[in-house]
Amino acid sequence: MRRFLFVFSVLVSTAFHAQAKPDLIPYPQSVTMQEGKFVIPETLILNDQLPKEETEYFKKRIGSQVKFQTSRSTAKVNVMHMLVPSPKMPIHPEEDREKYTLYISPKRIFITSYTKQGYFLALQTLIQLFEEYKESREIPAMEINDQPKFAWRGMHLDVCRHFFNVEEVKQYIDYLAMYKLNTFHWHLTDDQGWRIEIKKYPKLTEIGSKRKESMIGAYVDNTFDGKPYGPYFYTQEQIKEVVKYAQQRHITIVPEIEMPGHALAALSAYPELACTKGPFEAATKWGVFDDVFCPKEETFTFLENVLDEVIALFPSEYIHIGGDECPKTRWKECAHCQELIKKNNLKDEHGLQSYFIQRIEKYINKKGRKIIGWDEILEGGLAPNAAVMSWTGVNGGIEAAKSGHFAVMTPGSYCYFDHYQGDPQSEPNAFGGFTPLDKVYSYNPVPEELNAEQAKYILGVQANLWTEYIPDFKQVQYMIFPRIMALSEVAWGTADSKNYKDFENRVVHQFAALDKMKINYAKSIYNISAKVIPGNNGIAYELSTSQNPAGIKYTVDGTDPTSQSQTYQQPIPVLKSMTIKSAYFENNQLKSAISFQTFTVSKTTGKTITLEQQPSENYSFGGAFTLVDGIVGNPRQLGKTWLGFQGKDVVAVIDLGQKTNFREVYFNTLENKGSWIHMAKSAQVFISDDNRNFTMIKEIGKDEIQNAQGKIRLNVGTQNSKYIKLKIENAGIIPAGNPGADSQAWLFVDEIGAL
Incomplete structure (x- = not known):
């Protein structure tokens, strides 16, 4: 194993005091500011022994700012060799593979790491510094010693409810890389569509990759667009292309093949795998459906053959097998299922689910892989080597960790990015819930109920993006940005709710880079944040903003606020039914959406x-x-x-x-x-x-x-x-x-x- 040393050589720049700390996300474990500045030259000289793929990535990301030269001559670049053994320090590959040191002096830049992965993470930090200081072209001297707290730092993408093409998936992977996330959970099968080519079962994509129409609007509307959707799926060659793309960015793709529930798309192609005869069709609604895989031998043969092709495509340690939201209605009515319960001395249909998952786990283990599933795989007893993805809350992760199983924490209340992130009245239609930026940032993936030994089983944290209400990639961008930044700092282990305002300021500074990349990020951070608090004889309406609070204007008569409206100074008493509208103004110009709230006051209000x-x-x-x-x-x-x-x-x-x-x-x-x-x-x-x-x-x-x-x-x-x-x-x-x-x-x- 070797230690990489990455060095730039440029002209000296001097200064006489330490600089302000940079606006990095995720913030490193240790940043020590030094005296002086590194002046970004017109041409950066890179040693030609640097890791090629990672260095090419770096050059593409900042190439508009500088030109590049490569050189092996130490005389020319006035440095030592770039790639040297590291015999002085003990090497712990698992613990240290993502560790790096970035040292920026007034003369040159050094990166040291044990692995190319650590080197790549250091480059992400350096890219942010180049972006932050691109106007002055002077990066403050500093030393950064850094490594993540959690091994699993993930983002999920559902491509079944709505499909995203290969180039869009690659962009999504790039977003993960930008903020040092290392796991992409690819949700490839569900009731509404089967999205991965399986050569042994061509009808999965011929039939299962399309649906006759799609639900639109809010669920309560129960309306449909009447437009055929699909066929949409990824060929195996496209899958290989995306896997390679992710590997170049040191991101592991964990594929998800749903079972035993969320199976309508598969059953539409192969109805013989169900408990009833069908016919079936890919779901046009969102939700959960009774028809699931029947645990009979031909079903297990089918799933094993599918998994053979999946495992051949994805080199990940874990294969996600779903396991969530599996209704037991069909199993209760199925003679074969009831006989299977008796034959195997299972307690009930929940025990049958455990039987199902354990059979699949044994098969995947034989292939040298491990399974991970949503926390419903705990039903009836957890498979021996399974890891749990805890989504219904934190209890699934707690139960898994206490029993010696690994867990990834992804509770919906903190980590579901299909939830609203701003005032629902001024946001696009979303699934539900309310998960603003500060709530994501406040999450601690290690439950307090775990002791130090049990906490070692918490692999990390992941956010999920379900796409029922996300019809295109622009909306994908809107829903993950800027919340992915909060997730990244939580996963890195440097989030601190007490310093949320500092984080919020760093987020705002990141927006320039997102603008440059033409990313459609949510600007909810600029909008008025509001909450109802108890007040004298009732309630009061408290307003705040990430900007100068003196810019908040409001009305209480239902009219839109203007720059001349009343300036917010303290919580607004709500003593009768009324509508309060508010907005943020800067230099007399409206800078936010207009927020509004109607109050209906009764004798219980505020009590x-x-x-x-x-x-x-x-x-x-x-x-x-x-x-x-x-x-x-x-x-x-x-x-x-x-x-x-x-x-x-x-x-x-x-x-x-x-x-x-x-x-x-x-x-x-x-x-x-x-x-x-x-x-x-x-x-x-x-x-x-x-x-x-x-x-x-x-x-x-x-x-x-x-x-x-x-x-x-x-x-x-x-x-x-x-x-x-x-x-x-x-x-x-x-x-x-x-x-x-x-x-x-x-x-x-x-x-x-x-x-």
Whole structure:
């Protein structure tokens, strides 16, 4: 093993004080500023022993700024040899393969690393420095000692719901390289399309790579474009091309072949692999579907043959086999499945899922590879050597690590980039949730529940981009930038929420490079950030911006703000129903989108509220206070105004502060069965004066809730009490014939009011 030394030789530049630290992302583990500056010359002289592929990449990235020469002559470049053994330091390839040192003196630049991978990472740092100081052409002298905290630093891309061509996938890989991510999780098969050529099974792409139409708009619209989609897939030659491209950037591609669920596209081509006869077609809706692979011998033969071709194409250590969201409806009704459960002494259909995954794992292990799957592969018992990708929260990763299995943390509440990143009212349609830049940046991939030994099983962190609502590559760019920067610093191990403003400033400085690359990044960081807080006798609306707060202008009468509107100075009291609009102005020019929020004030608004059970982490923004913040949720946007509870009832107690008269209690809920969201079974209203003894004053059933279409208004007669308790009963287990059958239903609730 060798240590690379990368040296530039240029004229000397002097200075007499240390410089400000650079705007690097991810920020290195150690940056020591030195005196002096390195002046970027017209021609950089590179030693010809430098690693060729990595150096050519560097030259292409900064080639517009300088010219290049190569030389072996130490006399000409006034340096030592570039490639030398490193006998003085012990070499630990696994721990140190991504370690590097970058030393910039007023005369030259040195890079040392154990591997080409470390050298490449150092180049990414150097490219950012060249971009940052391109105007002055003077890079401050500094020494950077750096290496990542986590071995798995990943980004995922779903190409099944919407397809992206080879050149677009290559661009995506370039984005990972720019921010030192090293794993590309390529989601290649799903209900809506099969995207990889398998020569033994040509119908997978002849039939499974297309669908008759696509869902458009919000899910509640239930509308379709009526346009055939596909055939879209990657040939094996294209796959090889992309794999090589990624390898040149030291990025591992982990392919995902979904099983046993999310299989409709495959079943449309080979219906004999299902529990029922079909026929099937690739899904046109988004969501989860009952028809899955049947665990019979011909299915395992099919999957093993598919995996043979996949393994031949991808040299990655791990093969992702999905394992998520597999309804058990068909297995419960299938005589073969029930016989298999008895024959193998399995407890139930969840045990059958474990049987399925373990068979696949044994096969992949024989091929010298390992499996990784979504955390549902924990159902019925985890396969012996499997790694877990924890997405439903952090519990899957915790369970895996405590049992000695590796885990990649990718919880939806922090790492799903298909969620809204700004105010949903001013953002393009997205899947739901609310995951702004600062929330991504705040994530710690190592759960507090793990001790030091267990924490070693956390491989790293990954963000996922599901593309139901991302029809083109411009929207891909919009959804990952700038959140990929926050992810990169979290994965590198240098994120610090206490210094978020510093990170935010570095993000803004990165935008110049994105502009140069014509990347369509989200500018939500410039928009007004707003939150509702408790105020005197109700609530207040708190506004902030990444820019000068004196530039925030607002109105309370529903008109658009101008540069002459009222300047924001402190949280705005909301004592009655109103619409507040706000925007950021600079030099009297509008610089942000106009944000607006309508408030519906009732007798519960801003009051103290407690919940017996907490919402799911993915849909918990604002916590219980969201239910009394005066904001009525938009059923088309499952963003920050809704709380979501999976398999749990909502039991909320509101303290009105004093005995208060009211005649009506209201709340809002949703139904979106394709996403497993069901109307409540029932709702009850109780009152109390001591928060201990409650009397029920109103009860309604499922039919009444359904007829109200989620906008529940309950006439409770004339009441006078200090406490209101509302119990909303979850639908429970989703019944057969519905998407997600046999799984726990979601209950979404917003704004509990009293009039």
